[in-house]
Amino acid sequence: GDGSFDAWWEWIPDNVVMFGDFPLSVGDRIYMEVDASSKTTGVAILENLTTGKKATHTFTRTPSTLCETDAEWIVEDFADNLAGFSDITFTNNSAVTSSGTVTPAGGTIINLAKEGTGPLETDCGIDGDDVYCKYIGNL
Template identity: 40%
Template sequence: HVQYSSNWSGAVLTSPPSGQTFNGVSGRFTVPTPSKGTGSASSWSASAWAGIDGDTYGNAILQAGTDFTISSGGAVSYDSWYEWYPDYAYDFSGFSVSAGDVIAVSIVASSSSRGTVTLTNESTGKSVSKTLSAPDSSSTLGGQNAEWIIEDYEENGSQVPIADFGTVTFTDCVATTSSQSVGLNGATVIEIEQNGQVVTDVTIESSSSVEIQY
């Protein structure tokens, strides 16, 4: 089952096991070296993240991940961040990321209005964590979706030109409920489609691995 989106590509579990809710999502990815995308721009970017909710359940997303950017001059930069949508994304400070590093993402909701996000750079051994509360009473989690995504994210109200991120594979993908863990079996594939053109190629390689190719 494939969905098309202007900004998301990857894998989404659109419903938890019957009668349960998702309270955790985790996975790993290797940080890519972005190349310039199409057209002329001052920079091109994309973001790799994992999160709870935001697909069929649209009120909120609890998420964390890493942005990668290449400037028109060829400079590559990385920022890691956390977000309880619809609040803004905030950068983790003092968490350095380089191409080729393995980043583990862990999203744990202790309730519908509270959660902890953790990024671990397994290549450097450094970890950052943040406990967040829902930004308001209408932005609580439903625990209905779990996702592993490359996003063409928005900045200052418009989408950034998408970088050629090569191939990013999320491995060790697990979503948890209070009583069980599930993988990618039955996940929906999401592809980015812009200006009538599909710019990604997503393959669910196993119950725990999804490959996203630009």
């Protein structure tokens, strides 16, 4: 990889789609919101609080239905081994459901391993309403 990063969305089984015209830099603070108004419609909103840039995507013609029971914070590399990165923290996370508000507590952490089965490259976890991820691989 080239050490760059992008904001993207994905509605499985379709491929990942990058948010257009939404540049990111190390240290940027990003506000994220996803509203699933039904099992097949919704909106994703990103706002770069550092630069003031905003990007949205409205979902109207979706390839499958949502389970409406899953929220994910993802740090990954699609095709190459993960490049070293500074610590990342997703703060003040929650999901609102018909049953109330849930936080990351009790969520499942999946750390990345080199080539999928080698030594771990990330140490990610949950601290209250925050989700953090640290690079621990070899540079």
